[in-house]
Amino acid sequence: MKLPKFSMGIGDRFGCQGVAQLKAMRLAQAEGIDVTPVWNKSYREHSIIGTQPTDVRRQADAAVAALQWDRPYFVDADHVHLKTIDGFLECSDFFTLDVAEAIEQAAPDDDIEAFCRRNERFIGTLEIPGLDAPFTVTRQDIKRIADKFLFAVKEAGRIYRRILEQRPADAFVTEVSMDETDIPQSPAEMFFILSAIAAEGIPAQTIAPRFSGRFNKGVDYVGDPAQFEAEFRADIAVIAHAVKTFGLPDNLKLSVHSGSDKFSIYPAIRRAMRDFNAGVHLKTAGTTWLEELIGLALADAEGLDLAKAIYAESLAHFDDLCAPYAAVIDIDKTRLPSEQTVADWDGQRFAAALRHDPTCDDYNPDFRQLIHVGYKIAAQMGTRYTDRLTRFAEQIGPHVTDNIYRRHILPVFGAA
Numbered sequence: 441m442k443l444p445k446f447s448m449g450i451g452d453r454f455g456c457q458g459v460a461q462l463k464a465m466r467l468a469q470a471e472g473i474d475v476t477p478v479w480n481k482s483y484r485e486h487s488i489i490g491t492q493p494t495d496v497r498r499q500a501d502a503a504v505a506a507l508q509w510d511r512p513y514f515v516d517a518d519h520v521h522l523k524t525i526d527g528f529l530e531c532s533d534f535f536t537l538d539v540a541e542a543i544e545q546a547a548p549d550d551d552i553e554a555f556c557r558r559n560e561r562f563i564g565t566l567e568i569p570g571l572d573a574p575f576t577v578t579r580q581d582i583k584r585i586a587d588k589f590l591f592a593v594k595e596a597g598r599i600y601r602r603i604l605e606q607r608p609a610d611a612f613v614t615e616v617s618m619d620e621t622d623i624p625q626s627p628a629e630m631f632f633i634l635s636a637i638a639a640e641g642i643p644a645q646t647i648a649p650r651f652s653g654r655f656n657k658g659v660d661y662v663g664d665p666a667q668f669e670a671e672f673r674a675d676i677a678v679i680a681h682a683v684k685t686f687g688l689p690d691n692l693k694l695s696v697h698s699g700s701d702k703f704s705i706y707p708a709i710r711r712a713m714r715d716f717n718a719g720v721h722l723k724t725a726g727t728t729w730l731e732e733l734i735g736l737a738l739a740d741a742e743g744l745d746l747a748k749a750i751y752a753e754s755l756a757h758f759d760d761l762c763a764p765y766a767a768v769i770d771i772d773k774t775r776l777p778s779e780q781t782v783a784d785w786d787g788q789r790f791a792a793a794l795r796h797d798p799t800c801d802d803y804n805p806d807f808r809q810l811i812h813v814g815y816k817i818a819a820q821m822g823t824r825y826t827d828r829l830t831r832f833a834e835q836i837g838p839h840v841t842d843n844i845y846r847r848h849i850l851p852v853f854g855a856a
């Protein structure tokens with residue numbers, strides 16, 4: 441099972457927007473842009489909302505049937521660990537093995553020695569086509585990389601083999617993710633991580649490193665886009681070289697996590713893909729839920745009241761909601777509007793604060809990030825929230841489709 445060149449992870453907290461999401465891929469297809477949808481939902485999301493992995497499979501299959509989508513699509517067990525994978529085994533055909541927590545744990549000495557021996561042929565000057573300058577690799581570098589990453593890659597191997605106990609190797613796509621950690625991996629580290637992944641027998645088709653800069657959920661990239669671009673291009677060159685050197689799958693590509701709304705780096709991603717003839721997996725997740733709230737706030741007075749109630753509750757439970765996402769949000773509490781302020785807003789004003797339009801003066805990234813993690817509040821409302829999604833499906837759907845198509849697919853995968 442092979443992941444096509446251009447793919448996009450789409451998440452849907454409440455599982456109601458499958459068709460609206462897939463419509464974005466259909467619009468792209470009509471423009472000659474082939475983007476493969478991958479429905480992803482992590483264990484963390486499932487446990488906060490109270491859904492099961494099979495719900496995502498059902499939703500994806502239903503959307504595919506409704507739109508008669510005859511292209512590939514996948515269901516991603518997102519950010520799974522050995523402890524959490526079992527519930528995903530039957531219904532997923534894409535597994536994101538998250539080993540970020542295992543970085544810097546010590547691998548057994550024998551493993552470290554074997555890794556160092558296997559890679560000592562790279563000591564010296566390592567020329568990689570497409571890189572501006574070769575790497576200089578020392579014996580100490582290899583040992584240091586082994587100390588930092590080998591245990592994590594071995595852990596990915598343990599999770600991978602757990603899947604193999606249940607599923608044939610050609611029945612799923614494997615991603616290795618190391619993004620939810622504080623320290624970015626350098627392109628040189630990436631090369632040796634891929635060496636270890638190959639030695640571990642993991643046929644990774646995507647790899648999600650931690651890039652420099654902040655990838656906060658649902659808002660723009662925070663960092664130097666030029667530095668990101670240099671690093672991203674170097675990673676692509678390293679991957680192409682590692683595929684040949686270590687015999688990894690020839691469609692191996694980068695996966696960009698928390699990839700929604702990173703408008704300031706999309707041009708760099710698109711340039712790099714074009715120049716290297718490379719693909720990318722752009723993983724997005726929670727912003728579909730924000731489009732739901734925008735649609736509700738604009739739908740009618742009751743919808744607006746519900747959206748305001750969700751914000752007020754989110755504000756009241758700030759710490760609880762933000763804790764699981766500490767590494768991937770950055771909220772300035774002093775910039776959050778009070779409950780009273782928001783109470784006076786009309787639907788347009790609420791939508792303008794929430795919608796990620798950097799040119800709009802009313803857009804508030806702090807407000808947006810808090811609501812992004814506030815889906816737990818809506819989940820606790822149960823049918824009071826989801827009934828409304830059904831009732832206003834026609835008002836909400838176009839926001840969901842437009843967000844994916846115009847703000848994400850076109851700038852990243854579009855031709856212009």
Ligand SMILES: [Zn+2]
Binds near residue numbers: 519617619648697698
């Ligand atoms: Zn991630």
